[in-house]
Amino acid sequence: MPLPPFDPADPLGIDDLLEPEDLAVRDTVRRWAADRVLPHVAEWYESGELPVIRELARELGGIGALGMSLSGYGCAGATAVQYGLACLELEAADSGIRSLVSVQGSLAMYAIHRYGSEEQKQSWLPRMASGEVIxxxxxxxxxxxxxxxxxxxxxxxxxxxxxxxxxxxxxxxxxxxxxxxxxxxxxxxxxxxxxxxxxxxxxxxxxxxxxxxxxxxxxxxxxxxxxxxxxxVLPGVTGLRGPLSCLSHARYGIVWGSMGAARSCFETAVDYAKSREQFGRPIGGFQLTQAKLADMAVELHKGILLAHHLGRRMDAGRLRPEQVSFGKLNNVREAIDICRTARTILGANGISLEYPIMRHATNLESVLTYEGTVEMHQLVLGKALTGLDAFR
Known part of the structure; x- marks a missing residue:
């Protein structure tokens, strides 16, 4: 049997791990983001405003992206992998859009769904799932x-x-x-x-x-x-276990989402390197540029594989908070490095909003910090590895 052709967009063949339903979710969110976010996001970013947030929320509810991994109450009941794929596509458009969805579904809705009373769930979750209420x-x-x-x-x-x-x-x-x-x-x-x-x-x-x-x-x-x-009051939990469990669920989305920002920058760098000419030929034909692209591809697709593995563990009910910390620590850090490397390939053009790289790079500086700083996730893993608590 002949080998399948090499796919530069999927060099490890990760799509082979996805079910048809997974691909349908990914493609739906990708099309929505391409139609509703990408044509406008540079303008929103430059103005520092998201003037259509309520409209976008209703549209996201319409495609089942709000609280999508929750079941009942108008939620889609998607798998963890499907939710992760949606986060990747949303953050490939912009981290702010993925944050809108993450906070809605993985923090606010998740808290009510897991710890709320039946009355609270009935009152809020259907309207939040539809995007009527943010x-x-x-x-x-x-x-x-x-x-x-x-x-x-x-x-x-x-x-x-x-x-x-x-x-x-x-x-x-x-x-x-x-x-x-x-x-x-x-x-x-x-x-x-x-x-x-x-x-x-x-x-x-x-x-x-x-x-x-x-x-x-x-x-x-x-x-x-x-x-x-x-x-x-949420009747189902007392103590920090409540908010920390919500944060762990949202961090899982970041593991995927950060790879979306990285993919956008990587793809931009590849396209630019093939068309930008210096010294009489495309810069993608020079060894130093190819070395950068190869290293970026390796870290990008390793990160997606890691996200997929964690998603399968979540779907099996076996994902531990320490493993989520592992994913967030690695993937956000590598995504930032990919963005910075992509910027060097574009040179001065890399800082222009005509390209997405600087926007993603600055966004990821926030993603690196929120829902657990690098240092906190290092200490979570350090405690898990040694059994010694170094937080205090």
Missing amino acids: GCFGLTEPDIGSDPAAMRTYAKRDGGDWVLTGRKMWITNGSVAGVAVVWAQTEDGIRGFVVPTDSPGFAAPEIKHKMSLRASVTSELVMDEVRLSADA
Whole structure:
């Protein structure tokens, strides 16, 4: 039997590992991103605004991309691999678009789906799955990042109600959200609260002057004695296990998504190297450029293989948080290196918004930090490898 031809777009034949349903999901999201995001994203990035976020959310709900790995309540019930493929295609367009989907599905919806009451699920999840309601997830605070146990936001009982006070920072979707899942200290430990954003005392001013994730809505959450009914608390979890499990689910999407940004930069570099001529021939014909392209391809497709492996483990119920840390640490770090190398191939053109490379590179600087910094994931793995806790 003759060998199949070498495919520069899939040099390891990873597509052979995908089922027809997986490919259909990937192609649907890729077509949507090509039609609705790529023609406009440079303009959104340059202006620092995402003016059509509500429209995009409804469209994403229409193709089943919001909360897609959850079951019931209008969610698609997709596999982890299918969700990962969607994240890859969304981030190949822009990290801000993938963040919109990740925060909606893997943080806000996941928290309600896993830990919420049946009434909370029925009330919020169908509208969030359709994109009618956008959600956000409030954990990080102005002075509290990697140590969420030290959060200062608190909720106290007042008769049959809860009164919530505090601030959250760097919250994706915050200013456009209809519901916020907010984590707070209580006399019983850290609890999650489902907070309608039209509640008196709740405000979500948008954060401006960002140099990364500019095609994304990022906000502060300010809660000044927000009164909530007794049933606003998520009944299914107490302690940091709740928010950390949500973050692990979202980090899994980043393992795939970061490879989307890397793929966009790699493909741009390959196309440019084949057409840009210097010294009388395309720069892709020079050894140093080919060495760069070869190294980029190796790390890109190793990263996709890693993401696929973790997805299969998640689908089998065998994915550990330490393995997610492994994936996020490796793939985001390698994606940044691929972007920087691609920029060198384009030379000065690499900093222009006519090409996606600098946009992806600056976005990935945020992806590197959010949902666990490099250092935190190194320490997670260090503890797993040695049995010794070096966090404190």
